Structures are given as structure tokens and as C-alpha cells.
Amino acid sequence: MAARRRGMKFGLRSAAAFALPFLALLLTAASPAAAAEGLPVLDGARLSPLWAIPFAGMLLSIALLPLLANHFWHHHYGKVALFWGLAFVVPFATVYGPSATGHEVVHTALLEYIPFIILLFALFTVSGGVLVTGNIKGSPAVNTLILGIGTLIASLIGTTGASMVLIRPLLRANDERRHNVHTVVFFIFLVSNIGGSLTPLGDPPLFLGFLKGVNFFWTTTHLLHDTAVIAAILLVAYYLLDRYFYAKEDPALKRTDPTPPTEKIGLRGAQNLPLLVGIIGAILLSALWKPGVTFDIYGTHVELQWIVRDVLLVALALVSLAITPTIVRERNGFDWEPIMEVAKLFAAIFLTIIPVIAILKAGSRGAFSPLVDLVTGADGQPVNVWYFWLTGSLSAFLDNAPTYLVFFNLAGGDPHQLMGPLAVTLEAISAGAVFMGAMTYIGNAPNFMVLSIARHRGVKMPSFFGYIGWSIVFLVPCFALLTWLYYI
Template identity: 55%
Template sequence: MRAHFLVGLLALTPALCGAAELNGSGLSMLWGVPFAGLLLSIALCPLLTPSFWHHHFGKVTLAWALAFLLPCAYFFGGATAVHGAMHAFISEFFPFLILITVLFVVAGGICVRGNLHGSPGLNTGLLAIGTVLASFMGTTGASMLLIRPLIRANDNRKHAAHIVVFFIFLVANAGGALTPLGDPPLFLGFLKGVDFFWTVRHLFAPTLFLCVVLLIIFYLLDSHYYHKREEIKPPELDPTPDSAIRFEGKINFALLALVVALVLMSGFWKSGITYVVFGNEVELQNLLRDVALIGVVFLSLWLTPKSARSGNDFSWGPIQEVGKLFAGIFITIIPVIAMLRAGESGAFSSIVRAVTDGNGQPINAMYFWATGVLSSFLDNAPTYLVFFNTAGGDATTLMTTLAATLAAISCGAVFMGANSYIGNAPNMMVKAIAEERGIKMPSFFGYMAWSCAILVPLFVLMTFIFFT
């Protein structure tokens, strides 16, 4: 049985290697229906049929993925459909999932023991620390490290959902804008040739503005809840009384440094060696990075004391949910990205024309909003690449002559990933952990009400300050 399977794969390999990529110029918007359907399922099912969604979200995701793959195989051939799926998984999904998994496991092995009182000042300070850490250990790593201590510090409060919402705004998104380690879109730009320190030089001012304003708004809002609407439990009823802070599972700090080193290695070292896997080119340094990162996962699981993970209530639930949903997203997004890449000959030609003026020059404000709006609902990493290529795709030119355009694309992808739960992977992980801890988080549209009320006005203001 296994031999027949391997023979089948070997027989399929030549077809995959020669398979044509999906041509976005010949596709209608109907090919985007599976992607839209998956997004609507993520948005509505937890609200309308929570029990069904909790038990069957993987099956629903698979159904929407097949709703694209089967028609694609019928109209364009099985090789094209399989090649598209293999490319999505090998070149995009697997590296993406490996990176967020290793950060999830390693950060989940660092248990912050003790507890502090969740006052407005402390909460603002924790958010500020997480925002800074996000650019150095990734939005996923910083989120996994601090979300549980933040929830624990406020477990004697009735109103805590707004704290998690701002945590997503700042730690899971905006804080990752200063280095390629912070957020996947910037890491992809780094691999395309953008200098490692370019982001901190050109994105520092807009990042500082957004983060400082959000921290001020949060402090005022949390103060309102804390002093006017909160019913604080007395100390003797606090489920986690105040106590000194200490760390357990410290070995994971060293493993986090190793993760950073591996990511940097894959960007700085160009081996010149490439392997073809089912028609997809995989560079040696990226293959070594991913294999080594998987090794770090097992090292963390082996070296971390069980008490540290139990102290974090560590479970695989959040990463399983993210993995299944984003597997479907990476599949159903194939025709959407193909139509965007087709430029003016594709179904989304109006978007491409909107970012360029009559003289063929980029309109930075439109790049900011086009990248940002799509990053709010599509995965922000491939969306970044689409507009990176729309602006010319040459890293040297984009870092110099078109530096303002690349800054607009980068800020749109990173900042506006906070506009919805599915804009950036850590968003859903933080939401899942908060709900596991008993916090009633806003629904998909309820969260967007928060982002539209707070983030969108700030983005409008930033457009006039930084991108015009």
C-alpha cells in the first residue's frame, strides 16, 4: 500500500514540475467565493452556531478548500490544482506554521509565576513591554509570553475584554513593525532583499505615533472601567492574590534566542543551493531553518519542566485552530492572490489602478490603505508581497527612491492586520486563550466595531501625517 502511494507520488512529480500556475487574468470574481465563504464562516458560525463550529470548524474549512480545489481541477486540470495547493503549503503555509508553532511552544514554556494587581497603570505598562518585545521575539512570541500573565493580573475584574482587544492591537500587531522578526510580512521583505535595519529607520515614527496614542487611549479607557464600572473582588476572593514575580522554564529564553538566530541565518546566508519539491523551489538555508525550528520545538518540550506548561494551562487547542483555519485560508486565497497579481488584466484591476496616478507614479496613501484593507481580511504576508511586486518588486529601488511607498505598504500590512481577528495569526490565538480563561471576547463583528471605532480614525490621521 505504502509502495503504491510512493509510486503514485513519483508519477505525479513530473506533472507537478511542469504544471502551469493559475492565470489570474482569466478568472472571474466567482473564484473568490470559497475564500469569502470561509471568512464568513469564521465570522458568523461562532456567533450563530457556536457548538457546531467548535466541533466541526476543521470540516467546514476543508469543505471550503475543496470548493476551490475541485472546480480548479475540473476546469484547469488536476496538475494545476495540486501544484497550487503544494505551492501554498510548501512555500507559504508550512514555513508560516512552523514559525508560529515554535514561538507558541517556546513562549508557552516560560511561566511567569506570581501575580500583580491589574490596575490601569500596570496594564498599560505590560502592554508597553509587550509592544517593545514584539519586534524582537515576534508578535506571536510576545503574545504567548504575556497574554496569560495579563489575564491573571485582571482575573478579579468583571470587565477584561477591552484589555485583550488592546493587547491584540498593540502586542499582536503594531509592536511587530520595527524588525523583520516582528511580523511575517516584514520577514518576507527581508528575504526579498530589504535591509534588516531598514524597517526601524523608516517605520519608527509611524509606529511610535500609533503605539503611544493607543497606550494613552487604553489607559483612559481602562481607568474608566476600573474606577467607574468595575466591581473589584476583595483580596480574600481574588483567585490569584498578589505575589512576587518569578520565571519558570528559563531555558526557553535561550531557545528564543536560537529561534532569532535561525531566522537571521536564513536571511543573511545565501547558500545558492535549491531543491525542487513537487515543482516548488526550496532554498537550502530555508530548509535548514525550518528543520532546525522543528528541532527547537522538541527541545522545548523536552527541557521545559512540566510544571511550567501546566502553570500556563498550555494546550495545543489554539495552535490547532490557527493551523486548520489558515490551511484553508492559504488554499482558498490562491485565486484571489492570482487575480491581484494579474494587475490591470485581472478582476481586481480597479485596485491596481487606484494605487497609481496618471503619470505612473505610486500613490502612497492608496498603497497604505489598499495593503491595509486587504491585510485586514486576507493574510497580511502574501498581501504584502502582492503590493511589493505591484510597486516594482526591486528591493534596492523600494528602499531608496520609493522608500515612502515601501513604508506605506509595510505599515498597511502590519498595522491593519489588527482590524479583524483573521488579519494576523496571533489575533486568533490570543482570542482563543482569553476565551479558555473565561473572558467573553467580542464576536467577529463585535471586534471589528472596536477596531473601526479606535484604529480606523488613527489610520486616517496617519495618512495625512506620514503618507501624503
């Protein structure tokens, strides 16, 4: 009981500063004074490609500073993110005025960043209270089994939920092995990305498609073969690679196993499992319940069901903190640093991506028109190969959710057409957004969270470009095969 009280004290104090600002912003939706009329709409056709410099600078900072100035980055990444955010906001406000800038920032915050980070916060907090106990030994067969299970459940509890539930047990299972980097890399490939392709609950791009009118089980039926092919190839490749590294383990150099050898395999924190179901329910509620109540916040329309969803998600996270004993989170190695790192870095990414997405939305009228024109053939029909590769390539470096929306709209934006005559096009967009989010650490939020947790556990993860090297070797051939099988 005392441990539970300590857990409540630890969790609520640690989470308050993180959650309450988001709730305050959401609850301002109830104030009519927040409404703003006649705000200008950002026209991406008029934007110079130079507006993409802050976004490129943010990406390069994430890529290079941990490699070139690790100590500086570890202590000041928040300041770096703030610098690039201001590098966009200040010039933009100077050129287009504070009103237009405020509208774009509020729009991005309320409709994209805050829901995004609240969902991650809820999944991170609740899944961090689920502890798989026992002295699991990370043999090639066991590791492959864990990756396979994670791939399967990612579409049920989301790539973030599956990643947070399984990454810590997987790291503990391999804590006495010296060769474990490849295990985390393949975990990001499979559990943090590819496994989330079968339902709208699995990955944010598919959830956005669901909100746009794509049937819930459409992705299950149309992406099942793509997912099965790529998951089977990667699981076999991982098993063979892990057998190779397992054979290289020198018993004399083995690390000390910190897990008690007699501890039975079990599950603690099971009270959090209904909360995970509650998170899924809150997301479904926001999609299925349409009360028709909308608030206007500085030109951004926020619907009541979205506010209810986010309040429920924060409430579920706080309930998890209250009912989970501290010892469970301590044994899980739970701390707030990974989610805080994601929150700070993605705040800058969502901010600096505003002009990039606007230019892409401008289509052939924008500065990036050569890229956009590739997706349409001379006959006016979509070129599915380019939809797959362009959606995927941009998803690897931009956030895959808004990238999905850009190409969804470029393909016409009509869900009935895209699920019918243009089904292969929607399949290409969906697969590109989900699968190629695995190409970089920033392609999907769970990637960065897993990276942060692994580094905190002492795993010497590859640099930004080193990870891309793994992706080129193992993922690109799989994507080429999918292209040949389904999109040519």
C-alpha cells in the first residue's frame, strides 16, 4: 500500500507539468473569446523553398549533433529545438504578420501536436506500468518470438503501445549479451512500424484515413499481404542474423545478468491492461461519436469529441499513475526522459514542418512541384509506384501522418473512389506511410522513444546515418520487392 502511495506521489507530480498545459489549451476551446474571424489562409504556392531551412536544420541537428557533440546534445537538445522553432516563427511573423503566424501555430498545436503527444503520453504512461517479469534468456528463437508477438499486437494497441510494453522485457532478456544493437534495430522495424499497418489503431496515418472515411477493416484486408511478406522476410533475416551474433558471444566476456535467475515469468501491473483498452475506446469514440459541437480557437475548428478524447486519455494516464505501485515502474526502468525528449523535439518538428506541408499541399503550383508531378501519369491516372515511394520517402523524414494526408488529397481525397477504383493507390499511400516510417529514427514517434530507452539502458545504438545504413540494407530490398509484386 505504501508503495502504491509512493507511486501515486511520484507519478502525479512528475506528470502534472507535462499534462496540464495541454489540458489548459484544450479547455480554452470553451471560451467564445478565443474565436478569430477572417484569418488569412497560408498559400503554399507563394512560399519559397527557403522556408524549409528551419525544418532541414532541425533534422540535421537530430542527425549530426548526437554524433559530433553528444554531451552538448544530451544536455541542450531542448534549446536546439527551441532555436529552430524560433528560426521559423520569428521570420514568418515578420513577413506575414503575427495574426497569420498565430493562426498557423494554433492550428498545428490543437489539431496535430497536442493530440499526437497526449496519445503518446497516455500509451507511454499506461504501458510503462505493465511489467513482464522473469529471467527470459535472449536466444535467437526467443528474441524472434518476442518480435513476432510485437508485430502482431501493434495493430491492436498501436505501435507506441506495443513498443513500450515489449522494449523493456526485450532489453532485459538480452542484458547479458554484448551484441544487441541489431535486436533493437529490428524491433523498431517490426514492432514500432510495420506491425501497425493492419488497423487504424496501429499507426496515426491510418487513423487519419479512418477519420476521412476509410472503412475500419479496409487496411486489414488490403495491407495484409504486404505486411505478411515484409514481416516474414524481416523475421527470418533477424533470426539468421541473431544466430550469427549469438555464436560470437564469448562466455568469458558475458555481462552480469541483473535479472534474478529464479524469478518466474509473469505479469505485474495487469491493472493497466483495461486502461490500454480504454485508450483504444477513447480513440474510437472520437471517430464514431459526432455531437456536432464545434469551438473556434483563433480560426481553428476544434470538435467536442476531440476534446473529450484527449481529456479521457490524460485521465487514463493519471489513473495508471495512481494505481500502479512504484516498484513496478522502477523495475521497468520507467522514467520521463524519453517522452520529454520526444515532446520537445517533435514540438519543433511540427512547428518547422508548417511551410513544408503547405508547399506540398500546393501541388504543381508549389516549389516542390517536380516531386508532386511524378505521381500523375500523362493519362491523368495515378502512378502507384511513385505514390508508394514518395509517400514513404517523405514519411521517413517528415511526420508520416501529415504526409499521408497530403498524398491522400493528391489522389483525390474521396474515400469511396480510393477504396474502389483507386484501391491500389490508397494501398500504396498507406503502405508507404507506415512501412517507410521505419527508415529513420524520426519517421515515427515510437522509433525515437525506443532509441531513447535503449540508450538509457546502455545499448550503443547507431547514429542517425548509421541507422539509415541498416534500413538501406534490410528494408529497401523489401520495399523493392513490394513494388514489383503490387504497385507496378
